[in-house]
Amino acid sequence: MKKFFFLFAFIMTAVAVQAQYYYDRSKNPDRNVKKTDNLTGRDFDQYFFLSWNYSQSLSNPNYINTPSPLGLKLGFRKRLNDVDRLWAGGDVSYNVYRQYYPYQTYTSGTQSTSTDLYNYTYSYSVTANIDYFFLPQDKMIVPYASVGLGVAANKFARYYNIYDGASTAWGVQIRPEAGLLVGFAKNAAWRMKAGVYYGYASSKSTTYGFNSFLNMGFQVGVVKMAW
Amino acid sequence: MQNFDVFAERMKKSLLAIVIAAVFLGSCQPKPNAGDLVKNMVVVTDYDNTVNFTQYASYYLPLDTLSYFNSSDTNPADTLAVDQSGTGYVGNITTRVNNNMLAAGYTKVGKKASPDLKVYVFIVENYNVYQTYNYYPYGYGYGYGFGYGYGYGGYGGYGYSSYSVSDQANLYIEIFDLKNKVNGKPKLIWYCNISDLVSSPDQTATTIVLKSIDQAFKQSSYLKK
Structure with a gap:
């Protein structure tokens, strides 16, 4: 026993x-361990990120012309080839732009209206993305260029006293982007992401007389590499 | 045991994803602070541009009463708010309207002294349907059956597609022409709508309400003798 x-x-x-x-x-x-695993043994073939967006609305400056720190982007990428350069995935993002107009009188015909008001633009998008990395992912600093294509929803809203009015416009979103992934060590699992982007959305609001929505901004975020 | 670890790891990741998604979605539609929104009132004025306001000399305006219509009032016939002291909510409003009429060059007279104009001040609370408004002549308007709401054409060329209005109260000031009646009825020649009284921090009509009344006359520069 x-x-x-x-x-x-x-x-x-x-x-x-x-x-x-x-x-x-x-x-x-x-x-199947790649050559890029020499340092850590990790062959990252996907990553997730959450970034903060700081952007400026470029269209309809009479409506809102101030930059906005209210923006976030969630994204996922999956490597498409073995040479570590081409990655594909998707982003979900939003930006909120707002501007306060002090109390003043607006006259149209015989009618005059005095109020102060807040103009808001809520910009949401879901895109499919292709990223091209100019260096292998085991480097500490990896530059990239990216383009996203998807759907945009832009809600234009105005608030004054207890009243509000809003119009939501849908359109095609195109967003080219360039930036860097920065690791704190070679082939790091956690990295920083910094980039600049330009966004075009074909969102047309007849209510507000807007034909499209354009914005430009930069983003800083955290990236979690995975396999 | 290993299965449990994998399950626990997945649960942790799912929880993290839910937290991130909640933060992400929860912060994506901020609105202005409610207190900031009601610091000022919306003042709308309109007038009949065929009228020459310099032709009038006198007006009639009771200072101790104004009409008050509330959809939740249990007695529909009770449409008067009385303030015999002249220093309460009603008195503050009518006195300020009176001061602006005097400043515009008109003379206040009694009802029996054949005034050229009638100034009618009333408050409407809790009517949330769109108002159809026009300049067709009608009576003084006691017992108005129409509802009130909002549908201004827009500011600076912009329009509005939707409105969300809950409990609210509006102060209306109307001026009727008693001198040139149409079909024997007074003609509405000037109109003012001030809102919202319910959400305003000025619940005694001593600051914002009075400032708004002044604004109504200020933006109606044609309204003078």
């Missing part, structure tokens, strides 16, 4: 060690 117990304990320990061995994916013998 004692021999059986020791044999059983030995087998279980061996299985546990083996399981732990395979649980560490970097040591998995079935895994």
